[in-house]
Amino acid sequence: MNKNINANRATLLISCPERPGIISTVSNFLLEHKANIVHFDQHTTDPLAGIFFMRIEFDMNHFDESFSKLKEDLPEMAREYSMEWKLSGKGERKRMAIFVSKMDHCLLELLWRWKSKELEVDIPLVISNHPDMREVVEGFGIPYHHIPITPDTKAEAEQKSVELLEGKVDFIVLARYMQILSPSFISKYPNRIINIHHSFLPAFVGANPYARAFNRGVKLIGATAHYVTNDLDEGPIIEQDVQRVNHRHTAQDLKIAGRHVERQVLAQAVAWHVEDKVIVHGNKTIVF
Numbered sequence: 253m254n255k256n257i258n259a260n261r262a263t264l265l266i267s268c269p270e271r272p273g274i275i276s277t278v279s280n281f282l283l284e285h286k287a288n289i290v291h292f293d294q295h296t297t298d299p300l301a302g303i304f305f306m307r308i309e310f311d312m313n314h315f316d317e318s319f320s321k322l323k324e325d326l327p328e329m330a331r332e333y334s335m336e337w338k339l340s341g342k343g344e345r346k347r348m349a350i351f352v353s354k355m356d357h358c359l360l361e362l363l364w365r366w367k368s369k370e371l372e373v374d375i376p377l378v379i380s381n382h383p384d385m386r387e388v389v390e391g392f393g394i395p396y397h398h399i400p401i402t403p404d405t406k407a408e409a410e411q412k413s414v415e416l417l418e419g420k421v422d423f424i425v426l427a428r429y430m431q432i433l434s435p436s437f438i439s440k441y442p443n444r445i446i447n448i449h450h451s452f453l454p455a456f457v458g459a460n461p462y463a464r465a466f467n468r469g470v471k472l473i474g475a476t477a478h479y480v481t482n483d484l485d486e487g488p489i490i491e492q493d494v495q496r497v498n499h500r501h502t503a504q505d506l507k508i509a510g511r512h513v514e515r516q517v518l519a520q521a522v523a524w525h526v527e528d529k530v531i532v533h534g535n536k537t538i539v540f
C-alpha cells in the first residue's frame with residue numbers, strides 16, 4: 253500500500269558522500285520543520301569512503317505551510333552535504349503510462365492492481381504498436397493509442413508517443429513492449445522507464461530469451477524488472493525472481509510458466525517505484 257497518498261505523509265530520499273553526522277543533521281532538520289518521522293531506512297556502501305543512502309517517511313500537521321518551508325530550506329542542507337535528494341508528498345499521485353505490444357499478462361496485472369486501488373497511480377494513457385489490447389484497455393476506461401511501427405517509421409512513431417506523453421506522465425512502464433526505445437526518448441525519462449525482461453538477467457539479454465533458455469537446458473527461468481537505458485536490458489535492476497523448470501517442459505511451457513513470474517516481478521517493481529522506495533546509484537539500485 254502506498255502510504256504517500258496519506259494526506260499528511262511525505263517521503264525524502266537522499267544520496268550523499270558518507271561522513272559522520274548525516275543522520276543527526278537530517279533528523280534535526282525534520283524536527284525543526286515540525287516533521288514526525290514514521291519510517292527511516294539507511295544504507296552505506298562503504299563506511300570509510302562510500303556513499304550514504306537514506307529514505308525517510310514523515311508526517312506533518314499543518315502540512316501545506318510546513319512542507320513548503322521544508323522544501324524551501326532543504327537545498328541549503330543538501331549543499332552542505334553534497335546531497336542528491338527527492339522529496340514527494342501530500343498525496344502526490346504519480347501518473348503512469350503503459351506501453352504494450354501483443355501480450356496481455358503484464359498489462360492486466362498492472363490494470364487489476366490499479367483498479368483494486370492497490371497501485372495508487374493515475375493511468376492517463378496506454379500506447380501500443382499493435383491494436384490487440386485496445387478492447388482490454390478501453391474496458392478499464394483508459395485511453396488507448398495505437399501507433400503502428402515499422403523499421404522505416406520507427407522515429408516518426410516514437411515522436412508521436414513523445415507528443416502524447418508530454419506533460420501528462422511521471423513515468424512509463426514497458427509491459428512486454430517489444431520495441432527498442434531510442435536514446436533520445438530515454439533521455440526524456442531518466443530512470444523513469446521500467447521494463448520487464450523475460451529472463452533472469454544478465455542471462456539471455458535481448459529477444460527470444462525463453463527459446464534460448466530452452467535450448468540451453470536451464471533448470472530456472474526468471475524475470476527481471478529494470479530501468480531502461482541505452483544498453484539493451486542492462487539498466488539498473490529493481491526486482492527479479494525465478495521459477496524452477498525441468499526437462500519435461502517445452503519451450504512453450506517455459507513461456508507460460510514465465511508469464512506468472514513476469515507479472516509479479518513487474519508489479520512489485522512498479523509498486524516500489526511509486527512508493528519512492530528505489531534509489532538508483534550508477535547501474536545499481538538501493539531498494540528500501
Ligand SMILES: Nc1nc2c(c(=O)[nH]1)N[C@@H](CN(C=O)c1ccc(C(=O)N[C@@H](CCC(=O)O)C(=O)O)cc1)CN2
Pocket residue numbers: 426429430431432433434435438447448449450458459480481482483484485486487
Ligand atoms: N533502449 C531500450 N529499449 C528497450 C529495452 C531496453 O532495455 N532499452 N527493453 C526492451 C524490452 N525487450 C526485452 O525485454 C526487448 C524488446 C524488443 C527487442 C527487439 O529486438 N525489438 C526489435 C523489433 C522486434 C519486433 O518488431 O517484434 C526492434 O526494436 O528493432 C529486444 C528486447 C524494450 N525496449
